Amino acid sequence: MESQGRRLYVVGRLTKSKRVDWILRAAHSAGLGLPIVIVGDGPERSSLEGLAHDLGLTVTFAGFMRNPWSMLGAEDCIISASSFEGEPLTILEALQHRLPLLVSRITAHENLLGNHSGYFGSVSELSGILEDFKKLHTFEQGIVSPRTAAKALLGRQPAEVALQWTEQYRSLLNAGGQIS
Template sequence: MRALTVIAEMGTGGAESVVADLAGHLVATGHEACVASNGGWRADALARIGVATLAIPLRASGPTQFARAVARLRRATAARPVDVVHAHNVRASLAAHLGIRAGRRWRPPLVTTVHGLADGDYTRAARLLAVSDLVVAVSDDVAARLTAGGLDPARLRVIENAVPSPVADPAVRAEVRAELGLAGESRVALCVARLATPKRIDLLLEAWGEVPDATLLLAGDGPDRAALERRATPLGDRVRFLGERRDVGRLLSVADLVVLPSDREGLPMAVLEALAAGVPVVASAVGGLPQLGDDAVELVAPRRPDALAAGVRRVLDDPARRDALVSAGRALVEQRFSSARMQSDYESVYEGVRKGARPS
């Protein structure tokens, strides 16, 4: 099988992590895989293990860049047809349909994974995703929103994201603490998120004033960084902006908890990675996060800095609660969120759409 994946870019985000996992698995099991994107460090890493990459200008907004991406896909697949196309989110799906399928006698099946959208975008997405043979939602919440927006449930399947099992190395903790200048055994919270409005880092900074004796590490970049840095000035060195990082696993080794205050989420990889690494999570009860259960995640009311601060303090100050979250989180990942399970589910989807069937 020759599979082509289309995604805006291949940087640090959760969707990119899923693409890297699936593409690497395809190559390892004897298939051909190509990832078309605007590039990024994950694309470079995939190329080193035998995954083909195709540069398309899909990250930039506007019709000109979109048209160029479509033309590049059309040229590439005219020279070498593919057996299945897997797009991530709506814009990539439209580019894939127009570039690879429209006007051609051979129309390879198109699968779209929706990782999460703004609340007001689901109706439009449901309409536009008529171009896809099958739509995959990463959580029941995303699936319910797409269905409410008008997508036929018969064309929809839920496949939850997954993470590989981490390899623990006790020496890394001391090494990373030294690199970051973290004194002694001071308590550390980690937030891995794009510095943009839906992630509500502004709310987290407001809450942090009510969390004494703890350092907040912000791993990520985005359009709101400068404004957030100004807002964090009164908190001094208790807040560190680390920029975009490729070593989230190393950062997790020094974290006493992971915090995610988002307004909306699908099923965030940062949370699953924390659970797999044995790091307790405090997160807004939005999107697919409540489905993880409050025994595995400290769920707090969204858009409320007081609730967020209270949740963080509860986990930091109560060793029994922290240990219970760690135990339940690891068990949850083993049961539901293994890479092997996700890879098998997508293999089933690819096989089904290639046969003209829509798996139930």
């Protein structure tokens, strides 16, 4: 990982359920001033670009990338505001990079991270965390202990999970099923 200074780093499809707008609104509300990198694409991209512009934020919309971690910096903080997840592959991959995680309080994140101090349940809660960072210059509350990370990754290597999902889809399609 290269050092590019501290940034908020978001990876995922740009859909309403990922609530990237929460991240933008919280960063603005906190007056954070940190750059935000958003890796991913989807139907909400245009409106999110407009929101970022309207809020005066420094946001890089990198679009879809085969390796979303290639732009990752050594001081970045991974953030996910998803309203729901099946198996949160982005968080599993982030755990492998040993960076702080700020994540929405949803079952899938709680199942992975247990008693994590980097949870938020609203824009105002996330804004509070970002305000703390602004004062303390650390994402300490987002740091995942090595023990928790190891436990979360046990039997859940992201490449293996992705392969399992691919096999599930192939099996369904070969059986004449449809994916909606």
